[in-house]
Amino acid sequence: MSEVTVTPAVLILLGPPGAGKGTQARMLEQSAGLVQLSTGDLLRAAVAAGTEAGQQAKAVMEAGGLVSDGIVLAILKDRMAAPDTAQGVILDGFPRTAPQAKALDALLAASGQRVTAVISMEVEDAPMIARVAGRFTCATCGEGYHDEYTHPRLGGFCYNWCGTAFNRRADDTAETAGARLAAYHAQTAPLIAYYEGRGVLHRVDAMQGIDMVAGAMSDIVNRVSG
Numbered sequence: 001m002s003e004v005t006v007t008p009a010v011l012i013l014l015g016p017p018g019a020g021k022g023t024q025a026r027m028l029e030q031s032a033g034l035v036q037l038s039t040g041d042l043l044r045a046a047v048a049a050g051t052e053a054g055q056q057a058k059a060v061m062e063a064g065g066l067v068s069d070g071i072v073l074a075i076l077k078d079r080m081a082a083p084d085t086a087q088g089v090i091l092d093g094f095p096r097t098a099p100q101a102k103a104l105d106a107l108l109a110a111s112g113q114r115v116t117a118v119i120s121m122e123v124e125d126a127p128m129i130a131r132v133a134g135r136f137t138c139a140t141c142g143e144g145y146h147d148e149y150t151h152p153r154l155g156g157f158c159y160n161w162c163g164t165a166f167n168r169r170a171d172d173t174a175e176t177a178g179a180r181l182a183a184y185h186a187q188t189a190p191l192i193a194y195y196e197g198r199g200v201l202h203r204v205d206a207m208q209g210i211d212m213v214a215g216a217m218s219d220i221v222n223r224v225s226g
């Protein structure tokens, strides 16, 4: 019997802060069996742990700028080397610059892989400030909520019954969200054309409700992995 080699999927979610990348990545983890890899989460963990990279990244993140490619790539490579990523990954918030995209191509090529699909989550700018400024997450499981759109259960319990403790990010203010949006347009949005030219780009209207967006994303994932 001939052996079948399944190449793990590498899915990229592109979109400005508030587009719903984290929300959708968590849903795809459940439905597609991929592992969410958020460079924002990795950087926040480095800041909390007080590592050298974390100390260098802290002020930039608080101001809403982009952390240097060198720091981000070192953190990403480290995470990609962990065994759980072998089942396929959803990159949430990475790449964010052209050098990061090229470094990712080289990293994947070294193990015979390539980017499977890039989903551009298309949204309008103004509502993104409100989405970011109103968001909070369960302190235990990371489930995302929003002051206006997505509330915890009656009594303030997380939907996964973790408890009633929630976190708000220090950079989730209207002012910082504006700076992050500007960084997205200047440095990340050009990646849409980069991946379009490579024939791996898919666009989703991410102004729709969460479940509608999830349906459109699942259709794409099923198509590219089918």
Ligand code: ADP
Pocket: 015, 016, 017, 018, 019, 020, 021, 022, 023, 024, 131, 132, 134, 135, 136, 144, 145, 146, 147, 149, 150, 206, 207, 208, 209, 210, 213
């Ligand atoms: P990102 O990871 O792209 O920064 P999030 O997934 O954290 O964005 O979403 C930002 C906020 O907007 C969260 O509070 C989330 O619950 C909410 N949200 C996500 N997707 C939608 C949507 N399609 N419609 C309305 N609110 C949404």
Ligand code: AMP
Pocket: 017, 038, 039, 040, 041, 043, 060, 061, 062, 064, 065, 066, 067, 068, 072, 092, 093, 094, 095, 096, 097, 100, 180
């Ligand atoms: P996020 O959690 O994706 O919203 O990212 C939070 C912050 O972390 C960003 O505003 C940046 O300061 C930093 N960050 C996350 N990912 C990257 C990346 N790929 N490149 C540069 N900075 C990043």
